[in-house]
Amino acid sequence: xxxxxQSPQSMFIQEGEDVSMNCTSSSIFNTWLWYKQDPGEGxxxxxxxxxxxxxxxxxxxxAQFGITRKDSFLNISASIPSDVGIYFCAGQLVGTYxxxxxxxxxxKVLA
Amino acid sequence: EAGVAQSxxxxxxxxxxxxxxxxxxxSGHATLYWYQQILGQGPKLxxxxxxxxxxxxxxxxxxxxxxxxxxxxxSTLKIQPAKLEDSAVYLCASSxxxxxxxxxxxxxxxx
Numbered sequence: 001x002x003x004x005x006q007s008p009q010s011m012f013i014q015e016g017e018d019v020s021m022n023c024t025s026s027s028i029f030n031t032w033l034w035y036k037q038d039p040g041e042g043x044x045x046x047x048x049x050x051x052x053x054x055x056x057x058x059x060x061x062x063a064q065f066g067i068t069r070k071d072s073f074l075n076i077s078a079s080i081p082s083d084v085g086i087y088f089c090a091g092q093l094v095g096t097y098x099x100x101x102x103x104x105x106x107x108k109v110l111a
Numbered sequence: 112e113a114g115v116a117q118s119x120x121x122x123x124x125x126x127x128x129x130x131x132x133x134x135x136x137x138s139g140h141a142t143l144y145w146y147q148q149i150l151g152q153g154p155k156l157x158x159x160x161x162x163x164x165x166x167x168x169x170x171x172x173x174x175x176x177x178x179x180x181x182x183x184x185x186s187t188l189k190i191q192p193a194k195l196e197d198s199a200v201y202l203c204a205s206s207x208x209x210x211x212x213x214x215x216x217x218x219x220x221x222x
Contacts, residue, residue: 006153031209042115042202042213043154050209088153092209097142098167099211101153 006089006102013079014110021087021105022073029091032072033099034063037086079109113137115214117203123220129191132217136184136205144211145178145188146202154202160186193221
């Protein structure tokens, strides 16, 4: 079945550092969504990407839709303690409304 | 705008018992999804509705899981009988088109 490889699995960084994570697949996607999930809560949508090569920002977050349509990355600049959580990518398969989720990147920020 | 509502937030049952979860999507969202999220993993799609019709239920264990979305609004997901491996968070999401918005989830523990 379709899979999304998300890396890194976890990150420990110092407050103020920049963070980068990515998702790759052998499948082609129409749309990429990036989510953050806090403990005990549902995922919260951070950024949506709709076409290959698109670069979109939301405050300190920047995400890009890979030109091959098989990958996407998320950058967080100048991390702060509230950035702690699990980040998921989700890709919408071509020709469907179905999303495949990555395995998540667990981010911990050391003050 | 009210978000996706789910209840209950937590449920503990014994194996072989039955359980039901309820979801009220964001008003006007035609598409509704149920996901299963096992600890440490990304959400896995169980079933997708477009209005009150099923679009994708290929990963729903139909021998024990069932879902319905009467009148194209609220939805219920039922497990009967539950197994130990059903312990997970069950997330409901709704979508107006491409973006998905999640509820807080129901954490199910099967003893």
